[in-house]
Amino acid sequence: LERSTSSFSYSSYHTLEEIYSWIDNLVTEYSDIVSKIQIGHSFENRSILVLKFSTGGSQRPAIWIDSGIHSREWITHATGIWTAKKIVSEYGKDRMLTNILNTTDIFMEIVSNPDGFAFTHSMNRLWRKNKSNRPGVFCLGVDLNRNWRSGFGGNGSNDNPCSETYHGPYPHSEPEVAAIVDFITAHGNVKLLISIHSYSQMLMYPYGHSLEPISNQEELYSVAKDAVQALYEVHGIKYIYGSISTTLYLASGITVDWAYDSGIKYAFSFELRDTGRYGFLLPATQIIPTAQETWVAIRTIMEHTQNHPY
């Protein structure tokens, strides 16, 4: 296992063990700004870890970023790792980020579906769901992005346990979702939530479960537009943007709808690269360019959130 974050290869994919070891190294090397929190256990009893970037204070407003909720979307974990390293490296240098961290905490959950992720390395690279099973149910796993309370069980989700979009027996039934819900609800002061998926180059905001526009539609549309433009200027990758139900399709029981309904006004979901050749099997050579462009978009959204407190 790597023994420091500087010898860790950010341009290759890693196993769960390597990522968890890297997390411990990051916390050790940058203990003044980042710590590790365990927010729960997965269905197969793996630790669910969150990095907390903070310069102190108490009950500060916070930003939540998660990646990897669909386990086969490896580019999202890799982008999360690169982004976490970027944050600790840029604090004190990047004025905007430094301002944010002087008043706001950032929470990052890099592997939101550890069981599924381990399974993509051990048995099935194309596994998407978690690994829960219930008596009498033949198929494994729930789609963790269909298990959230808002719109649960509606269009764009499936009640068939063998489906890739199976929503699970009831809202928040999955420990991986319940851990985030409990953490964010207990914190009570999260102002921005970003959920990172792949692929298809999209930046979206609520709702997924309904075609009804949210009350902050115009503002979130404008933020998405700015973020996508900033992302394009890095490597020329074009994104489309808008609400999930109008940009992509109806999808119910998803993270950002729950976040928005829980009072988190700024809630966005990324669909990162591929540009149409590799799908979920994006070559590792594209990790760093993808992370670079994604960071600029995330930074744009964070800056807007910082400048528009609520």
Added chain:
Amino acid sequence: QMNFTGDQVLRVLAKNEKQISLLRDLEGLKPQKLDFWRGPARPNLPVDMRVPFSELKDVKAFLESHGLAYSIMIKDIQVLLDEERAAMAKSRR
């Protein structure tokens, strides 16, 4: 490790809502066989589906018989998976 030798990812460009609905029907015709990487959404967005080798002939016949234009995005998934594993091993070394 599951082996995906011969499995392909087809990229389908549906021209209209009718063709989108046909793709949704196809999913129903082939339960647990087709794995939509990009699900049927709207005409201007491509639909990517992983088709197991054993289903390729049927699925391509269905697409062609309904005038659904498609291309082969990934010709053999296992080749990419092997490359991915080799890249990880090389990086680890």
